[in-house]
Amino acid sequence: MQQALNLDEGYVWTKTHSKFYPSVSAKEIWRIWTDVNNWPKWHGDLDYCKLDGDFVVGNRFILKPKEAPAVKITLTDIYEGIEFTDYTKFFGAKMFNTHSIEEKDDGVLLTNKLVVTGPLRLLWIKLVAQNVANTVPDEMDALVELAKPRGHNYE
Secondary structure: OOOOOOOOOOOEEEEEEEEEEEOOOHHHHHHHHHOHHHHHHOOOOEEEEEEOOOOOOOOEEEEEEOOOOOEEEEEEEEEOOOEEEEEEEEOOEEEEEEEEEEEEOOEEEEEEEEEEEOOOHHHHHHHHHHHHHHHHHHHHHHHHHHHOOOOOOOO
């Protein structure tokens, strides 16, 4: 007996970026992350973000990249002060973006993990996800620039 092929199973693209930042408050990073409407302040590639309501699981926001159509994004997992995941559904693919913070004695370790699944994942990786992954390091640095105490240089 032949089983149907599950196109999502085993067909996953993942990109992860982590960086340690000394003397940065995890609480301040979390505050900036949850202020979705102000993401363009540290996301240089965005025209706007619009979250109606609170930063809670199930809520959706609109993210409008520069020179691209706006997309609806859903908050799927939130671990207060530690991590959140958002989800974008494309035709034939899904993209999950997990943002996490690990508090250390002398700073924070920030990690961004992108996952794309689905039968048309290769198309959406080329059209969207690879560009998102490419911008993560600069956006992470800009996020920390907003969060860090004045007078510190992290380079």
